[in-house]
Amino acid sequence: xxxxxxxxxxxxxxxRKLVKDFLTVKGFRVLEAGDGEEAVDIFFxxxxxxxxxxxxxxxxxxxxxxxxxxxxxxxxxxxxxxxRGEERxxxxxxxxxxxEYISKPFSPKILVARVEAILRRxxxxxxxxLEVGGIRIxxxxxxxxxxxxxxxxxxxxxxxxxxxxxxQGMALSREKILNNVWNYDYFGDARTIDTHVKKLRSxxxxxxxxxxxxxxxxxxxxxxx
Amino acid sequence: xxxxxxxxxxxxxxxRKLVKDFLTVKGFRVLEAGDGEEAVDIFFxxxxxxxxxxxxxxxxxxxxxxxxxxxxxxxxxxxxxxxRGEERxxxxxxxxxxxEYISKPFSPKILVARVEAILRRxxxxxxxxLEVGGIRIxxxxxxxxxxxxxxxxxxxxxxxxxxxxxxQGMALSREKILNNVWNYDYFGDARTIDTHVKKLRSxxxxxxxxxxxxxxxxxxxxxxx
DNA sequence: CGGAACTGTGAAAACTCTGTGAAAATGTGG
DNA sequence: CCACATTTTCACAGAGTTTTCACAGTTCCG
Numbered sequence: 218x219x220x221x222x223x224x225x226x227x228x229x230x231x232x233r234k235l236v237k238d239f240l241t242v243k244g245f246r247v248l249e250a251g252d253g254e255e256a257v258d259i260f261f262x263x264x265x266x267x268x269x270x271x272x273x274x275x276x277x278x279x280x281x282x283x284x285x286x287x288x289x290x291x292x293x294x295x296x297x298x299x300x301r302g303e304e305r306x307x308x309x310x311x312x313x314x315x316x317e318y319i320s321k322p323f324s325p326k327i328l329v330a331r332v333e334a335i336l337r338r339x340x341x342x343x344x345x346x347l348e349v350g351g352i353r354i355x356x357x358x359x360x361x362x363x364x365x366x367x368x369x370x371x372x373x374x375x376x377x378x379x380x381x382x383x384x385q386g387m388a389l390s391r392e393k394i395l396n397n398v399w400n401y402d403y404f405g406d407a408r409t410i411d412t413h414v415k416k417l418r419s420x421x422x423x424x425x426x427x428x429x430x431x432x433x434x435x436x437x438x439x440x441x442x
Numbered sequence: 443x444x445x446x447x448x449x450x451x452x453x454x455x456x457x458r459k460l461v462k463d464f465l466t467v468k469g470f471r472v473l474e475a476g477d478g479e480e481a482v483d484i485f486f487x488x489x490x491x492x493x494x495x496x497x498x499x500x501x502x503x504x505x506x507x508x509x510x511x512x513x514x515x516x517x518x519x520x521x522x523x524x525x526r527g528e529e530r531x532x533x534x535x536x537x538x539x540x541x542e543y544i545s546k547p548f549s550p551k552i553l554v555a556r557v558e559a560i561l562r563r564x565x566x567x568x569x570x571x572l573e574v575g576g577i578r579i580x581x582x583x584x585x586x587x588x589x590x591x592x593x594x595x596x597x598x599x600x601x602x603x604x605x606x607x608x609x610q611g612m613a614l615s616r617e618k619i620l621n622n623v624w625n626y627d628y629f630g631d632a633r634t635i636d637t638h639v640k641k642l643r644s645x646x647x648x649x650x651x652x653x654x655x656x657x658x659x660x661x662x663x664x665x666x667x
Numbered sequence: 668c669g670g671a672a673c674t675g676t677g678a679a680a681a682c683t684c685t686g687t688g689a690a691a692a693t694g695t696g697g
Numbered sequence: 698c699c700a701c702a703t704t705t706t707c708a709c710a711g712a713g714t715t716t717t718c719a720c721a722g723t724t725c726c727g
Contacts, residue, residue: 352719373703409704415686432712637716657672
């Protein structure tokens with residue numbers, strides 16, 4: 218089974234180690250960053266970070282800035298660590314799009330429990346399949362069913378649909394899609410995405426409409442409201 | 443906009459009312475249940491509850507049992523309220539599939555913030571957005587809603603409105619607008635801005651008046667006081 | 668008041684982007 | 698090396714967007 222990657226960002230190495238040890242025991246792969254800039258760099262270099270644990274107080278770029286930067290491009294779950302349980306901070310965090318908020322000192326067990334709860338909820342957790350609007354994506358089995366009926370998708374089609382489903386509601390530019398579904402250094406024509414979208418839409422039947430075109434921009438996966 | 447339904451379960455009516463009031467203000471529709479059995483009944487009768495807020499201590503059927511029962515059929519997000527911040531309880535809750543855990547006494551603001559964070563994450567509610575005078579601009583989704591109703595904007599219109607909203611109250615010369623919304627090296631007619639403003643105003647209905655003309659100068663975005 | 672300068676507006680022209688089908692390239696397993 | 702499936706490229710038509718333009722309407726200021 219693939220290990221989920223968690224990025225732990227804190228300027229104190231001791232704190233990182235503490236968190237890392239507990240998460241490693243639970244089977245996660247833990248990456249570390251010592252400040253906000255490093256965190257952003259690592260996050261965008263690795264394209265498959267499943268969760269971020271982020272200290273607020275850091276040199277160069279504090280936790281809030283990191284959240285802002287990352288939220289412009291990704292919905293990855295974020296847990297914030299902060300020194301005191303000040304309500305104002307916490308509220309600010311939720312506004313920015315922080316998923317969870319844990320105040321130091323915390324029990325490592327609680328941390329682990331929350332990490333697992335968040336991953337379970339976001340559908341990333343191992344074994345769990347991602348399901349959106351009747352479309353069920355089983356990453357482990359590399360298999361998609363729509364309203365219970367299996368759909369045959371090629372490799373790229375599967376990757377593309379998964380990327381869409383994991384970023385539902387977000388406007389995705391062709392460039393972004395290329396960087397995430399294709400390799401980082403892909404030099405081909407961006408229009409190849411259009412072709413794949415066409416095939417996906419046709420294979421998805423009426424649910425193909427969930428993939429919307431944003432004119433002049435790219436695509437968006439959205440379940441009809 | 444459709445209102446999301448939240449089911450609040452607590453045996454104390456006063457507590458339910460407190461929570462209900464705060465959530466109602468935020469635009470949610472709140473249902474109440476006074477014990478676990480009632481909660482389960484209501485949950486399965488109503489098909490579209492978006493979130494559960496659940497007290498642990500309750501007559502007939504306690505919070506844990508409710509979670510177990512519901513988790514057999516649904517992944518609806520669940521927030522647990524508990525009297526004391528005992529770690530054991532919290533851990534047990536996460537294992538059962540509780541998404542969030544808030545210990546009494548809590549600040550209603552925090553509760554509301556967590557509700558919104560969870561709904562945002564589960565994709566049910568909108569992400570972080572810029573909101574000015576009933577005009578909501580979700581850059582990530584590349585989508586604008588006015589008083590909850592989605593508005594179809596073209597790419598340039600979206601860019602222009604975003605620029606206005608981000609600089610509300612400031613007088614913006616045509617030159618400035620061109621440099622920011624169009625490319626730096628744009629050589630066309632500045633009057634094209636007028637045309638876009640016209641279309642924006644018409645698409646924005648009565649809120650189109652927020653875009654004011656500054657004679658001999660340019661435009662200004664300002665919400666009526 | 669009257670002219671000059673500026674903005675609003677509707678329609679047409681110019682342009683850009685997307686959907687599509689088919690062909691070419693690439694990969695895969697026998 | 699060949700059949701087969703997948704992925705990428707390409708070109709064109711059609712759809713949608715942006716820009717231009719001409720004229721009408723407003724505002725400014727002596």
